[in-house]
Amino acid sequence: MASQQQQEGGATIRVGTRSSALAVVQAESVVAALQKAHPTLKFEIDAMKTMGDLDKITPLPDLGKGLWTSEFEAKLVANQLDLVVHSAKDMPTALPEGCVLGSVLEREDPRDVVIFRRTPKSADDTAPRDTYRQIADLPAGSIVGTSSVRRMAQLRRRYPALLFKDLRGNIDTRLRKLEAEGGAYDCIILAAAGMRRMDFGARISQYLDSRTPGGGGIMHAVGQGALGLECRDGDARVLDVVRSVAHMPTFLAVLAERYVMRTLEGGCSVPIGVETHWSDDMTTLTLKATVVSLDGKQGVEAETTQDVSTFADADAIGKVVSDELIAKGAQKILDEINAAKAAAPAAGPKLVPATAS
Numbered sequence: 001m002a003s004q005q006q007q008e009g010g011a012t013i014r015v016g017t018r019s020s021a022l023a024v025v026q027a028e029s030v031v032a033a034l035q036k037a038h039p040t041l042k043f044e045i046d047a048m049k050t051m052g053d054l055d056k057i058t059p060l061p062d063l064g065k066g067l068w069t070s071e072f073e074a075k076l077v078a079n080q081l082d083l084v085v086h087s088a089k090d091m092p093t094a095l096p097e098g099c100v101l102g103s104v105l106e107r108e109d110p111r112d113v114v115i116f117r118r119t120p121k122s123a124d125d126t127a128p129r130d131t132y133r134q135i136a137d138l139p140a141g142s143i144v145g146t147s148s149v150r151r152m153a154q155l156r157r158r159y160p161a162l163l164f165k166d167l168r169g170n171i172d173t174r175l176r177k178l179e180a181e182g183g184a185y186d187c188i189i190l191a192a193a194g195m196r197r198m199d200f201g202a203r204i205s206q207y208l209d210s211r212t213p214g215g216g217g218i219m220h221a222v223g224q225g226a227l228g229l230e231c232r233d234g235d236a237r238v239l240d241v242v243r244s245v246a247h248m249p250t251f252l253a254v255l256a257e258r259y260v261m262r263t264l265e266g267g268c269s270v271p272i273g274v275e276t277h278w279s280d281d282m283t284t285l286t287l288k289a290t291v292v293s294l295d296g297k298q299g300v301e302a303e304t305t306q307d308v309s310t311f312a313d314a315d316a317i318g319k320v321v322s323d324e325l326i327a328k329g330a331q332k333i334l335d336e337i338n339a340a341k342a343a344a345p346a347a348g349p350k351l352v353p354a355t356a357s
């Protein structure tokens with residue numbers, strides 16, 4: 001029998017990742033899985049900063065599509081990397097010419113979570129802030145930290161008395177800003193996946209989703225909690241390797257979610273939330289999605305359940321849900337958001353007066 005080395009021989013597989021602590025943990029977990037499946041192959045991690053990491057001032061929605069990914073894609077195409085590990089939710093729905101989504105690994109918990117402030121705001125602040133259990137407990141005027149228009153729009157729709165303030169930075173930075181002196185935020189919203197991967201799971205106060213009572217009906221971002229492996233189109237050697245570690249239920253669910261976002265032309269800057277749930281026998285997928293206006297006053301939802309076993313099936317269920325959203329008025333909501341953006345290009349999700357952050 002030909003050794004695996006002979007069959008798979010070739011140069012070290014160069015794996016690109018952002019250099020944030022979370023991105024590196026994620027890339028290391030992917031390389032560990034790849035190494036386990038292919039013991040004779042050599043992998044090398046190349047961590048680098050991206051536009052999204054370097055520009056900490058511009059509100060995220062204004063930085064445009066591909067801010068976490070485009071520099072890696074240039075290196076993939078130029079043969080300087082063979083594989084890039086991304087948080088699937090940071091990947092634009094349309095990848096550049098020459099790049100493909102080669103594989104998706106098993107998903108962490110895809111939900112958004114709430115983390116309440118623990119530190120008193122000032123010496124005379126006696127409010128027992130760490131006794132809040134749910135976002136519904138917060139008094140009117142409480143300030144929620146997030147830079148995500150999706151999170152803000154959905155929360156405004158459900159809890160119109162809350163205020164929102166931009167919050168940028170890596171997870172540890174955001175947690176530190178939450179507890180900072182002066183108390184700019186009463187709680188912040190993050191992805192459960194990042195919190196767990198960084199061992200901050202114990203700080204999670206509440207899970208947000210549409211199925212849990214008290215979950216606020218909040219739906220997560222397309223691809224949230226999943227890792228996407230981007231490869232050079234036609235690079236059969238690397239594509240075979242990454243496909244061997246794919247988790248098909250996650251891959252199919254993420255493709256269905258991405259179809260909805262692609263159809264509605266939503267980058268991360270438009271408020272589209274999704275949820276996917278597999279039947280117990282893993283044959284049938286339920287895809288649910290929502291589009292909400294930035295002020296939270298309008299919103300549409302759609303949900304469909306279908307058998308899904310191929311990439312074409314994933315697109316098909318995505319199409320049913322997108323069509324239903326559009327029929328219910330989603331395009332009108334998105335057109336209004338795009339028109340407002342064109343009129344005031346720098347408008348981010350700032351609902352309280354801007355302060356230095």
Ligand SMILES: NCc1[nH]cc(CCC(=O)O)c1CC(=O)O
Pocket residue numbers: 087088089090189190191192193194223224225226227
């Ligand atoms: N927006 C940045 C980002 N991209 C991926 C994650 C978390 C991990 C994931 O969703 O896979 C985060 C942080 C967050 O939203 O809390």
